[in-house]
Amino acid sequence: MTKNSEINPIEYTCNGKTLTFIKPLVMAIVNITPDSFYDGGKYSNIKDVLSDINEKIEQGADIIDIGAASSRPNAKIITEKEEWERLEVYLPEIRKKFPNTFISIDTFNSGVAKKSAGLGADIINDISGGNFDLKMFETIADLNLPYILMHMQGTPQTMQQNPTYSNVVSEIKNELFEKIKKLNDLNFNKLIVDVGFGFGKTQEHNYKLLKNLKEFSQYPILAGLSRKSMINNVIGTNPVTSLNGTTVLNTIALLNGASILRVHDVLEAKQAIELVEFYKNV
Numbered sequence: 001m002t003k004n005s006e007i008n009p010i011e012y013t014c015n016g017k018t019l020t021f022i023k024p025l026v027m028a029i030v031n032i033t034p035d036s037f038y039d040g041g042k043y044s045n046i047k048d049v050l051s052d053i054n055e056k057i058e059q060g061a062d063i064i065d066i067g068a069a070s071s072r073p074n075a076k077i078i079t080e081k082e083e084w085e086r087l088e089v090y091l092p093e094i095r096k097k098f099p100n101t102f103i104s105i106d107t108f109n110s111g112v113a114k115k116s117a118g119l120g121a122d123i124i125n126d127i128s129g130g131n132f133d134l135k136m137f138e139t140i141a142d143l144n145l146p147y148i149l150m151h152m153q154g155t156p157q158t159m160q161q162n163p164t165y166s167n168v169v170s171e172i173k174n175e176l177f178e179k180i181k182k183l184n185d186l187n188f189n190k191l192i193v194d195v196g197f198g199f200g201k202t203q204e205h206n207y208k209l210l211k212n213l214k215e216f217s218q219y220p221i222l223a224g225l226s227r228k229s230m231i232n233n234v235i236g237t238n239p240v241t242s243l244n245g246t247t248v249l250n251t252i253a254l255l256n257g258a259s260i261l262r263v264h265d266v267l268e269a270k271q272a273i274e275l276v277e278f279y280k281n282v
């Protein structure tokens with residue numbers, strides 16, 4: 001495989017801004033959904049959303065990831081129209097108030113991706129890795145915005161019923177890099193990879209992927225571990241009480257090559273990055 005320095009640029013441009021990966025970044029989760037597993041129904045109006053985003057930016061968030069459709073296990077399916085109706089209320093106001101902050105849109109619908117880009121979104125975060133909308137790769141290539149390519153086995157409704165792999169690390173690596181080749185063939189290379197912790201994986205699968213995260217380091221790696229069941233099932237916590245466990249796994253991810261931490265708790269993630277960077281540079 002090609003050397004990292006040859007295929008993984010240290011920066012991606014988007015909407016006149018430059019996303020750099022010299023140091024790990026914090027992506028803050030903002031779910032404008034009523035049913036997300038941890039913070040569903042958190043906001044009652046746009047003022048609450050803007051206030052929360054402002055606090056996250058002050059704590060050190062580099063990217064704000066906005067989700068309008070829950071992807072938790074067994075989440076209710078909503079239509080693309082419903083998803084966009086939620087987003088179009090918030091996105092223009094968020095973009096206007098925070099013009100210099102990177103805004104990511106968590107969607108697997110190419111139509112939502114295109115409309116969001118039209119309102120100033122900088123990054124598209126696709127949990128399906130192009131599986132749920134066959135127009136997504138072509139749309140992303142046309143938009144030329146950074147794209148988070150995540151692996152999922154099955155759908156949110158089926159992914160945890162009986163996830164099976166013969167070798168979870170090599171299979172997911174092969175699947176992701178087959179898709180990367182398709183995107184490269186469309187002259188697109190602004191890629192961030194996400195192995196999809198908790199999306200069609202058993203607890204053992206998740207920890208094997210975490211342990212072998214460097215296998216995916218040909219591109220910037222996003223680690224989405226925040227408050228997930230892979231923490232709670234080991235130490236007996238729940239989404240509300242799993243912040244310490246989240247920080248432990250975020251630290252392991254950073255040591256194993258993560259470039260972005262996708263989190264609910266920005267300050268703690270930022271502190272983990274600062275400590276790991278100091279440790280690495282001693």
